[in-house]
Amino acid sequence: MTDFIGQCGGYAVIDGGLATELERHGANLNDPLWSAKCLVTSPQLIRRVTQLSPSHIFTLVHLDYLEAGANIIISSSYQATLQGFEAKGLSRVEGEALLRKSVEIACEAREIYYSRDAKVFSDVIENRENLKQHPVFVGASVGSYGAYLADGSEYSGIYGDAVTLETLKDFHRRRVQVLAESGADLIAFETIPNKLEAKAYAELLQEEDIKIPAWFSFNSKDGTNVVSGDSISECASIADSCKQVVAVGINCTPPRFIHGLIQAIREVTAKPILIYPNSGETYDADRKEWVQSTGVVDEDFVSYVGKWCEAGASLIGGCCRTTPNTIRAISKALSSRSSSVTTLEF
Ligand SMILES: C[S+](C)CC[C@H](N)C(=O)O
Numbered sequence: 001m002t003d004f005i006g007q008c009g010g011y012a013v014i015d016g017g018l019a020t021e022l023e024r025h026g027a028n029l030n031d032p033l034w035s036a037k038c039l040v041t042s043p044q045l046i047r048r049v050t051q052l053s054p055s056h057i058f059t060l061v062h063l064d065y066l067e068a069g070a071n072i073i074i075s076s077s078y079q080a081t082l083q084g085f086e087a088k089g090l091s092r093v094e095g096e097a098l099l100r101k102s103v104e105i106a107c108e109a110r111e112i113y114y115s116r117d118a119k120v121f122s123d124v125i126e127n128r129e130n131l132k133q134h135p136v137f138v139g140a141s142v143g144s145y146g147a148y149l150a151d152g153s154e155y156s157g158i159y160g161d162a163v164t165l166e167t168l169k170d171f172h173r174r175r176v177q178v179l180a181e182s183g184a185d186l187i188a189f190e191t192i193p194n195k196l197e198a199k200a201y202a203e204l205l206q207e208e209d210i211k212i213p214a215w216f217s218f219n220s221k222d223g224t225n226v227v228s229g230d231s232i233s234e235c236a237s238i239a240d241s242c243k244q245v246v247a248v249g250i251n252c253t254p255p256r257f258i259h260g261l262i263q264a265i266r267e268v269t270a271k272p273i274l275i276y277p278n279s280g281e282t283y284d285a286d287r288k289e290w291v292q293s294t295g296v297v298d299e300d301f302v303s304y305v306g307k308w309c310e311a312g313a314s315l316i317g318g319c320c321r322t323t324p325n326t327i328r329a330i331s332k333a334l335s336s337r338s339s340s341v342t343t344l345e346f
């Protein structure tokens, strides 16, 4: 991850809200599968389908984020679980295929992005040796058990005593195995709401000898602890102790809480720190809608970026309710701090 960040110029840009963009393009995510519903019903909403007629051009979310400057795009598997698919009547084999599909869509978007960029560059630049293009990783999203519950539990982290370490490991095991073999560059464990789930992920990575790296990203609603009330230091320490974890951080958390959380994480790990906050709005899990009043506009969001870098973050993006515009602005803010770009071999 450190090499990748170096290739990105010292700071890597993570994409923005995926579900947010699907909704903006008309998807109704009021479903237990939330954004993963589109994997079952309309993958074309997530993958750009470029045909000759402009009326057939669908907005493709991954590609929009790449064009906005993202170095890491995160697959649509956040709420894609084998158990959730089975509840919809899909077989285990079909569910595993959909998990792979979520990563394949992101990898295809990266290919389209590279080939388009190559075409644009080759039209204007004769010497291909000089072509510069930003590197891109695909992260396979793993949302928490609370995300699968589809009741906003990833913002409480309270699962009850019946849910043990073994419950969580068994819940995630096959999904993690499938995603690890999907062609993704890393597994993005996102919106981790408590210490128990972090421990379950760390043990799974080791027990299953997962061959691709992972990041652990927690969420907070007070700037001091993760949402369950567990200490961010303890959570980040679990990530620090796991050899497959190559970055640790915070996502889907209001921007105003991020600075202190970066400082707390830096005290317990030397691994790269990632942050991709949400807009600061609140999620109404019953209505499956965001309450707009508490959010910040892109300008305010981006005004934090310099301070987050100074506190130690080196991977920065956005989560729910952020858009390609947010990511474009982050990319611009980071490029003024970056030291280099890579040369791409076509
Ligand atoms: C990150 S939250 C907005 C995802 C959606 C939630 N798990 C739900 O199903 O309501």
Ligand SMILES: N[C@@H](CCS)C(=O)O
Residues within 6 Å of the ligand: 016, 017, 018, 019, 020, 035, 074, 078, 141, 190, 191, 252, 319, 320
């Ligand atoms: N990768 C997910 C995170 C939800 S918290 C998304 O952007 O929809």
Ligand SMILES: [Zn+2]
Residues within 6 Å of the ligand: 191, 251, 252, 278, 319, 320
């Ligand atoms: Zn989010």
